[in-house]
Amino acid sequence: MNILQKTSLSLAVLTASAAPALAQEAASLDDRVNAAFAAFTGPFVNLIFAPFPGTDFPWIVLWLVIAATIFTLYFGFVQFRFFGHAIALVKGDYSDPDDAGEVSHFQALATALSGTVGLGNIAGVAVAVGIGGPGATFWMILAGLLGMASKFTECTLGVKYRNEYPDGTVSGGPMYYMSKGFDELGLPGGKILAVLFSIFCILGALGGGNMFQANQAHAQLTGIIGEYPGWITGVIFAAVVFAVIIGGIKSIANVTEKIVPLMGILYVGAALIILAVNYDKIGWAFGQIFEGAFSGLGVAGGLVGALIQGFRRAAFSNEAGVGSAAIAHSAVRTKEPITEGFVSLLEPLIDTVVICTMTALVITISQQLIVDPATGLFVLNENGSIATVNDVSGVALTSAAFASGISWFPYVLAVAVILFAFSTMISWSYYGLKAWTYLFGEGKASELTFKVIFCIFVVIGAAASLGPVIDFSDAAIFSMAVVNIFALYFLMRLVRKELNSYARRLKSGEIVKFN
């Protein structure tokens, strides 16, 4: 009997015996986990989302948007100028056939995307639209377009300053470009930043990359098979994650890595079908998005409320400026680190501008958000969110919106959510691990410690309720961005040097096209 069979058998026994008898106790266990978690993470969350003095605008949102705008201007709208070149790189037009067998640009992009496309696009957008109204979509798209420049900057550096070990494996990411890049420029403090980033990256991996995923996967499951304690989902998920990252059962990861892109295509396909059926409402939906973007249409906080939600969820979804993608992209072996930067700028576009917008349009068109017919403004519930038809939020709202168009789609969505959640967890377990080994050194025992902690957090995430989990997830991921972007401001001139040199050689024909 292999590990997987053993775990699933003991799980079956566990759940069968525990479920009915402990249901009562379990509900209170969930509550206890929740209360303890909220109390523990509260101060950290409050610090990250503290308003900019004198306003009610969280400073962190400003931090991300200003950075993305600065990178966009500093690199002369690189996301538009090199967009075509990025596509050519992904197609393999510039790949040397002698390098066949190495990680291709396409593979690096697909791997990074499978870490970002997921619940942020399905649940996160529903949260944004549920609180900020359709107008949040406008700010989300804008944040996505600007975020392309942030991704470009961090991924170029990620490849340029990664570690290559004698055995041929690589480790890269912000912690490496912080320490090596600062050294190169003769600046002090690179090492301190790297350590700080690593700590936040571990928290981010446990929060957004883990607990939020487990939490929403559980929400999706209860929506279909009825209420049951969250820790059961947590234990099952933790067992599968355990089997992959500790048991080394590659087949599970391989299967999900192949199904996840298919699910992504299916998701966008279903959204397109719903939009096609309701084609007469698309104009109206965009109207709502634009009107809501500047007036708020009655949501809490008006324009600023919509803007904060849009920016916040976009950043959470595409992770531009966060530094996680720099870890994923650094595996590519290329003579030109900047080519990986070009490829990575497609990520926020696919993730935010395309997929998130699809979700937002479907939610808007399905009219799940309750509007006061007299004023045309949204009706708010007691939490300050927009009231919805079935009083749902997060992934359940997306599910209800899709169900209004395709009645059986929630089942497909449930499978998609679980797989997305799973693949995101696998990706983030790697990001977290890289940060962990940067701090504590590479080695079997150190790696195992992190992986076990990671599995425990899966259970906590599934048992806690959405509010505290999403706050902590955001806070952890955004705190990565605080350190990362700070470092990027110092290192961006290194990227510009690369960009200028590459652009010149591309123009002169020194960079050859192979296909």
Next chain:
Amino acid sequence: MTTKLLIGLDGQSSGDRALTFAENLAKLIGQAELLVVYVIEWSPYSFQTPEENAQRHKRREEEISTAMERVVTPAIERLEASGIKAVGMVRHGNVADTLDQIAAKQNASQIIVGRSTESSLSKRIFGSSTANLVMGANVPVTVVS
């Protein structure tokens, strides 16, 4: 002028027969050089986990050295023992496309391969590498059964 023959091996018994055929052919031609090629099926458009990506370069080196050791080098030694000039290489890619590209680049006058050994299901869906090579190649192809 030397005639270049490209022989594609897959480490199977049909490949051995193809090698024997090529050896005889080379002897008949007289001034012939054999290019012994092993292609590892690989696609740049597959999906991988971050961990697999990080280890990819190492795996690639391992794959190449294993193929060299087990298939290509023994074939070269056998050919050289019977006095035929032979060069070996291992490449990653689509088997049919890669063999054809190498043949074109090296000016090989023909490609010799063993009959396909893929399982019948994948053959039904994607066609076999041999069949694809026969249909797409720019030089004559000899298939040895």
